[in-house]
Amino acid sequence: MILSLLVGGALVGAAQAGEVTLWHAWRGDERVALDELVGRYNADHPGTTVRPVFVSYESLGSKIEAAVPRGNGPDLLVFAHEKIGAWTAEGLILPVDLPPPGLGGGELHPVTVEALTLREAVWGWPLAYKSLALYYNRALIPDPPASTDALLAAATALRAEDRWGFAWEASSAYADAAWMHGFGGGVFDESGAVRLDSEANVAAFGFVQTLAALGPAEPSGALLTQLFNEGRVAMMANGPWFLGEASGVDFGVAPLPTVSATGRPAAPYVTVEALFLTREGAEARAFATWMAGDAAAEVRHRVGKQLVANTAVLVTDPRLGAFRQQLDTAVPMPTRAEMARTWEPLARALRRLVRGAADPVEAAHEAQFQYDIVSRPSPPAADPRPWFVAGGLGLLAALAWLVREVRGAPIARWRFAFAWVAPAFSAMTLLVVLPFLVGAAVSLFDYDQQAWTFVGLANFLDIVLARDFPIESPLSFWSTLVVTIGWTVANVILHVGIGVALAMLLREPWVRLRGVFRALLILPWAVPSYITALIWKGMFHRQFGAINGLLVAIGLEPVSWFAQWSTAFAANVTTNTWLGFPFMMVVTLGALQAIPRDLEEAAEVDGASGWQRFRLVTLPLLRPALLPAVILGSVWTFNMFNVIYLVSGGEPDGGTDILISQAYRWAFTRGHRYGYAAAYAVLIFGVLVLYGQAANRLAGKKVV
């Protein structure tokens, strides 16, 4: 937070009169188009200087939320429309006057305007849009199916040994919304309440299950791209982002088919990219209006390859034309706050549905049940005054203790010592102590709809007493703690076992090319962990993964690694063991250098077998070096977010989530329960402090 403030401040600098700062995350062709347009606009408008600033998409949202309220934000920014619910509530963006219909002979597509409309005002200038549509391989199917019945028939007919008729990200709530809308359902019911288990949604889930069974297993975006380009998938639902990745296949694009059961079109979500006004200014408004207008839209379309919201732009490419056709029936991505809490329950239910672990009715109820859990009402506000008193007393006690400790100490004599310690001390304070204190403070609050409420220990009580769900539910703190401890113990045993074994092996006199092996074995450690995790994730894929490939090659059945707890857990542990053993090996190799060979020879002459020599002589002598490494390694593993998040993603049903990934989900995928997540983090910290104390006591007992 503090950091993003600093960065935000640095980005803006002092705004000058007539200068319009624009934050965007456009790259490649879109950026070229933007630069061309800004250059043209600045030349034509001598009184105005538009200054585009690139900010990565991932951090753009949070930077805006941090910078704008403090007056450090830009004048304009480009972002997707989903945020307008939150941003209007926080007052970050201002309503805009859209160009009247017919300006410059064109018109902004009504769906894109609808997306930006909230409480009878429009909150941005629509620039571009993105939605799913139907891609089809012309060589395999010349005419795309117009109805879901035709789609099912074609998907069945086109199925071959190593080919599928239709594929899409079947367990993605974003992708399946198209079918939910087509069957007459959706996330919200007519009254505007979240209703995931409506009859229409159940029907849509049934269709999803049937269609997914005809497609490849565990389809991800990357897999779709690969299979379609190899001609192994005849049709797919995908977004315009695929156009840049297509190669080798003659394909067409069409709107998604009509749902035969209802006669309604399958309506995908559409996301509208728009210019938002964060600070009042005539120059900024003029530039934004011009950017949405015909001339600029033409450049964005031609140079930037955008699907522009301005319908005056003539679309000649039939593929892009299909996306515009799709826009007519698309549903703007809802902007309401509840929406953020529906993703995870839906995704979880859809994953169960697609892998056949739940029927459509169960999946729908599961989704609604999970939604109700994560959106349960905020705890009541608590009176902060006792806390101030307690906090004040605590501070006084700490000060008194400090004074007593320091009194009589020759501080002047330690002047230089203080000077040397100061840089590290201030860095640690800034980077560790302050964020920790902020996090601890956040854990006493509840965050809902941009509002912070002081709730005292309510978050902790909710977590520790497992108030919202049964204690054995994967969502509960205690069952997650058990999984986390099991995960840590399994990993550390394997890391140390394999690391020490390899280090001992590398020391054997008959090993040749020792240096090469040592380098190779350290390699897994040198590769960034998220890359390794993604590689292993791919290797565990049911249909295309190397591991199932091996199993099949030796005549075994392929395994759906993430469909049951034991194999998903094993996949996580395998990945993290790959990442973790080199550290233990390096520590052991170093420690072995310090053990004289004599000792092992003496034991050998004394009659010890190889195993006895290791267990009775070498291992006890490695202990002092290994113990800190084990403590460190177990803390790392306890908080190893990357592997859990990227490999199993908590599958199945959150069962393999550990505390840190659970905390992440509460903060970011279950409706921004920041206070609750912070309480999780404090509890994790507490568990690790206890562990550290216990480990210290253990280590202090008998170390040579």
Next chain:
Amino acid sequence: MATLSFAGVEKRYGAVQVLHRVDLEVADGEFIVLVGPSGCGKSTLLRCIAGLEEITGGELRIDGRRVNDTAPRDRDVAMVFQSYALYPHMTVRENMGFALSLQKHPEAVARVADAAQMLGLTHLLDRFPRELSGGQRQRVAMGRAIVRRPKVFLFDEPLSNLDASLRNSVRVELRRQHAALRTTTVYVTHDQTEALTLADRIVVLNGGIVQQVGTPDELYFEPRNRFVAGFIGSPGMNFLERVADDVVGVRPNDVRIGAGPHEATVEVVEKLGFEAMVHLRVGTEVLVARVEGAVPSGTVRVDFARAYRFDRATGERRG
């Protein structure tokens, strides 16, 4: 109690041969000292007996049994290392009892107590090696070997980390232990004094070749070649290169000052209290005489009570 038998034992590391055809019979209960300059192969030979090095040629028997391919743990030998190699994480008691505890030996406790008694270690039994002095560690290392009652004791320069006075007392102690236990012992040292005082028989090695095997007296009085003659005895034998066809060797004890055929000049006198080492020049050559009583000076006449002759080329003894 055991005999040791070496028949053409060889050791090479790739192209480097470090032991050449060693033939030796060690009798039961004998105290054998392997002596020679550093790099002569004496430690390698000891490690071959322990089984820590593999023999690349010939045959080694312990008590008649061929052990070329027997693992160290099955040879029933005990070894005291130069570094003592005490297990730092074990107490003295655990160190000494280690081998017996591996065998779950019923007498382990009693034997450790006995050995500790014998070596004066009883009050140190619960200490860790890091809490002991050098001499105490040395005794623990000995104790660790003694409690096993092995067939053969192997010592690898066990006194080299001790100071001079301690070394003398431990030497005597070693001799006493051996007299009591009568265990076949092979002892490696580079110090000829240790060799002479401890050994029943001495094996002199040079360049991986056995130069001579014999009792201390045999080696001292009847060296087989110039190397042995020069190595055994302190100070070493004087070699005069130019007084005859052969090289003439004279021990410092055998130089008589006062009358004789050779004229010599006194150059340096090292006084050692009871005796003195007198460095003399005879013509172009120098020699050392051990003198008791009055120290000469200036020009003197010298005679040799006993002289050895060695072949100038081969170094073999010729008379």
